Each structure stands twice: as structure tokens, then as C-alpha cells.
Amino acid sequence: MPSAQDPFYVVKAEIQDSIDKLQSTFHQWERTSDAVERGHLTKEVLAGCESIEWQVDELDKAISVASRDPSWYGIDEVELESRRRWTSSARTQVGSMKKTVEARASATSHASVNGMRQELMRLPNSSQIEKSNQYAAQDNDDFIHSESDRQMLLIKKQDEELDELSESVRRIGGVGLTIHDELTAQEKIMDDLGAEMDSTTxxxxxVQKKVAMVIKKASVKGQIMMILGLLVLFIFLFILVFFT
Known part of the structure; x- marks a missing residue:
């Protein structure tokens, strides 16, 4: 069973945290009725989807590399299949949110175009224009002030979230470099081990050839004498070790 320090699980935790934050933003997008806030949240959700999809793609590439020789990385086919299922599930979650937001944005865009066409088809008279200008002049200052404050808050929030995303990407990049260094070190160890095995072989x-030559050259009598000599040497060493 791979340990919790497996680079896959480190990256998986980072991506899952990003998905959780994205789902929170998506639910906020679903609840809001403010057009300006919805536009900001739409951009935020789509940007988050793109980032997570890229991270999942990179994780899939790492799984493909490991599947070429699972035993080298200390995993088996069951673990590989479990990892593939998780990346597929993550991609499905993100894709569902992305499609929902894109569909709503497209519908809103069409509705806006149709509304503009209807407005252009209307021919307001001068009195209506004058009244409209009067109302606009009365509320213009308050609206500008309120809208300015809202935009500043939205920009500040977006900057904070972009900083968090940038930090997450840097951490994933660091994990990737660690994996690369570990694979390079293991490859060098295997090369050295292979060279040692070749040398030992x-x-x-x-030695086997030398022993075979000695046995071949020795006569039957000589072989018997050699065996007797080794037996005497063994008995001598036995007495020396256990009786002295």
C-alpha cells in the first residue's frame, strides 16, 4: 500500500483542495442574482476549471509513466486503476461545473443581445428622454460611488484568489521536480547495481572455469588425496576450536 508521502497523494490533496474551493465558488455563483457579481464569479469559475483540468492532465501523465513498470514504483495494477478512477472523477466534476457556467453565460449573452435589439426598435419621444435623463442625473452619483466600492472589493478578492492559485501551482511544480530527482537517483542506483552484477557474474x-580445469587435470588418486587432506584439515580445525 503506497504511503501518504507518495507524490501522487500530495498532488491529489492539492487538487482536491482546489476542487473544494471551486465548488464553493460555483455554489455562490448559483445563488447570486446580481449581474455584476455573477459576471465576476463566472470568470473565476472558468479560470479555476482550466487550472484544475491542467493539473489533472499532468497527474494523468505521471500515472501513464508509472503504468509502464508499476513494480519499479512500488505499486500494482489495482492501485493504478484506483488512481485513474480518481482523476476521471475529478475531471467529470470540473467539466460539469464548467458546462453549466458556460451554458448560463451563453444564454445570458443571447438574452442581452435580444434585449438590445428590442430597445433599438423602440423610438422614445423627447419627453421620455428628458425624464429619463432627470432620473439618471439624480441617481448617478450614488450609483457611481456604490459601483466603485463593489469593483474594488471584487478586484481585491480576485487578487487574493490568484495569489492562492499561484502558490498552489508553485507547490505542484516543486513536487514534480522532486519526483524527477527521485526517479533519476533510482535509475542511477539500478545502473550501478547492474554493473556490479555483471562484474560478479x-x-x-x-572461478568456475579454474576449478573445472584443476579437477580435470587431477587424477583419481590425486582427487582422493585432496579430499583426505581437506578432511584432516577440517578435523584439526574442529579440535583446535572446540578443545583448546
């Missing part, structure tokens, strides 16, 4: 072959 060559030495073992050399």
Missing part, C-alpha cells in the same frame, strides 16, 4: 565464471 564474470568473476564467478572465471
Amino acid at each position: 564474470n568473476r564467478l565464471d572465471f
Whole structure:
């Protein structure tokens, strides 16, 4: 079972946190009836969807690399399938929110165009224009002041969220570099181990050939004498170790 320090789970936690924040913004977008605020939230949700989709794509690429040799990364096919299901679920959640916001934005745009056409078809007389200008003049100052305050708050909030997004991207980039360094180090270790195994194999072959040559050259009598000599040496060492 992969540990919680597995780079996949670190990145997964970052993406899940971004999805949770995006869902909160999406619910706020659904509840608001203010046109200006809805426009700001629409841009925010779409930008968040694009960012998360990019992060999920990068995570999918890492899973594809690991699937080429799962045992190298200490995982199995069951774990790989679990990771694929999570990225697919995350992409589905983000895609659903993105489609909903885009559809509403498109409908609003068409409605706005139709409204402008209807307004252009109307021919207001001079008295109506004069009354409208009078009402506009009375409320103009209050509206400008209120709208200015609203825009400043929205801009400040957007700056804070962009800072959080930038920090999240930097952390994911750092995790990616860590994964790359770890893979490079493991590849070097495997290369060194392979070289050591080749060297040991060559030495073992050399020793086996030498032993075979010695046995082949020795006569039957010589082999018996060698065995007896080794037996005497063993008995001597046994007595030396256990009786002295």
C-alpha cells in the first residue's frame, strides 16, 4: 500500500483542495442574482476549471509513466486503476461545473443581445428622454460611488484568489521536480547495481572455469588425496576450536 508521502497523494490533496474551493465558488455563483457579481464569479469559475483540468492532465501523465513498470514504483495494477478512477472523477466534476457556467453565460449573452435589439426598435419621444435623463442625473452619483466600492472589493478578492492559485501551482511544480530527482537517483542506483552484477557474474565464471580445469587435470588418486587432506584439515580445525 503506497504511503501518504507518495507524490501522487500530495498532488491529489492539492487538487482536491482546489476542487473544494471551486465548488464553493460555483455554489455562490448559483445563488447570486446580481449581474455584476455573477459576471465576476463566472470568470473565476472558468479560470479555476482550466487550472484544475491542467493539473489533472499532468497527474494523468505521471500515472501513464508509472503504468509502464508499476513494480519499479512500488505499486500494482489495482492501485493504478484506483488512481485513474480518481482523476476521471475529478475531471467529470470540473467539466460539469464548467458546462453549466458556460451554458448560463451563453444564454445570458443571447438574452442581452435580444434585449438590445428590442430597445433599438423602440423610438422614445423627447419627453421620455428628458425624464429619463432627470432620473439618471439624480441617481448617478450614488450609483457611481456604490459601483466603485463593489469593483474594488471584487478586484481585491480576485487578487487574493490568484495569489492562492499561484502558490498552489508553485507547490505542484516543486513536487514534480522532486519526483524527477527521485526517479533519476533510482535509475542511477539500478545502473550501478547492474554493473556490479555483471562484474560478479564474470568473476564467478572465471572461478568456475579454474576449478573445472584443476579437477580435470587431477587424477583419481590425486582427487582422493585432496579430499583426505581437506578432511584432516577440517578435523584439526574442529579440535583446535572446540578443545583448546
